[in-house]
Amino acid sequence: MNREIYKLFSTFFKIGAFTFGGGWAMIAMMEKDIVNKHKWFSHEEFVDNLAIAQSMPGILAVNMSVLVGNKIAKKTGATFAALGTILPSFIIILAIAMFFVTIYDNPTVESIFKGIRPAVVALIIAPVLTTAKAAKIGIKNVWVPIATALLITFVGISPIAFIAAAIIYGVSKCYIDNKNLKA
């Protein structure tokens, strides 16, 4: 195998295997390896590409590895970088899933999870506040997240509908603004 491809794969494999705490923790590790160690991206390139990875749908860490891989070795690089990011969690979670189905009904496990479940809810409430701050939610637009949350939760509308509506709104608002400018 090509040396660069191997280096891409192993770098992302290592990041995927040893970073707990989801996407953003992985980005911090990536910056160290991609910018400082391998110099695949300059710091500025890293920040620009991160903005792209973040604005795309899907998994942030995978998107970022695709961008790096693509720069170093085109589609092959992108594929192996993405595989490197995905494989460690795939292997670990698969092992846990296989093991877990055998102990799920154990009363001790059940009492442990009874304690964990309300804490998981707390872990999801916390990012509501941080994302609200990042999205600059104020008095004028606070109805958007509230209406979205209520309609998804209590009416059962798919979240996809809201993403689609936001895209259509964004494009048409810009189109109308442009027209008014010209008129």
Next chain:
Amino acid sequence: MIYINLILAYLKIGLFGFGGGYAMLSLIQHETVEVIHHGESAPWLTLQEFTDIVAISQMSPGPIGINSATYIGYKVTGSVLGSALATISVCLPSFILVLLIGTFLLKNRENKYIQNVFKAIRPVVVGMVASAALLLMNKENFPDYTKSIAICVIAFLLVRYAKLHPILIVILSGIAGYILY
């Protein structure tokens, strides 16, 4: 049929999952806990199982989107193939999108249309994360109105103000559950 449903569900999750892991949870929840898929008789997971999978994902390395896809794929089909298909499906849409329009976006970041779309998506993402939390606040996860609510409030304070790592929160609440229940 279940494999096709699984692939379609995770392609959808991958394509519309804007705004990171927690926002994606709202989509995953919709597809796995609420929807009864074509030709099937019940949703894939109960709300309790979904919550447990989120907890397990928090404690394992890697992104929560991958972790939950791998776990749910295995749980739903009982096979490694199901697990692999769900994982690949959740990554595929953005893999293609990033390759196709990543460079275009990088060059046209100042474009008004693109900026307006992202501006419009952001508040929706906040609502999606909130709905993921709201949907989990029910009797299955809070069987009593005392101990479970206390755990939730304390966990929230610890993660928000003491900045404790989520793994530590899961471990501590697990110990609390072992002692209290």
